[in-house]
Amino acid sequence: GAVVSQHPSWVICKSGTSVKIECRSLDFQATTMFWYRQFPKQSLMLMATSNEGSKATYEQGVEKDKFLINHASLTLSTLTVTSAHPEDSSFYICSARDRDSGDTGELFFGEGSRLTVL
């Protein structure tokens, strides 16, 4: 199946710093990528939909100025957590769909990035 690579897998940072997480589709092109946050023992929570070449669509309650999303190419989307605080510590996961598979195609997930803010 298609591969989505997410980097870094683990990151520890100090409160107040910014962290960038990359999501790459390695063998397909994705016009749309999705960013999720998952707290322990809870399901995925969609944060935003990243659209190639345009602004991301954020879910209600997600601060767009805090979680900056850039989807500069058909294979790369980045999530930057700005001025991170301990409450931002979570498991962040991206997913992507092959643009040739239509809106109902299978979602491929990255490995996830575990962020710990001290």
Place this chain on the structure above:
Amino acid sequence: GQNIDQPTEMTATEGAIVQINCTYQTSGFNGLFWYQQHAGEAPTFLSYNVLDGLEEKGRFSSFLSRSKGYSYLLLKELQMKDSASYLCAVMDSNYQLIWGAGTKLIIKP
């Protein structure tokens, strides 16, 4: 509002069969997905149903009844590696995925 319900936790014995149910109420329907997620890892795709009926894929099968807003994931010949959370997700009329909270499946020897 939109809602996906599935049991929080289930326990089964190695070699047995287990059925994980999922009921949903969404604005529109464009298919139902099942994903498996091991602790600390990202979800992996298991199945997609958009028409009523049973889809079989090896030891795993998924069933859908759109009129009842109901699906189940059937796992046969359970193995210890099947211990994971199983997530039910429905795609609504806007092609947005609505996720259930997941069912943690514990397999005992």
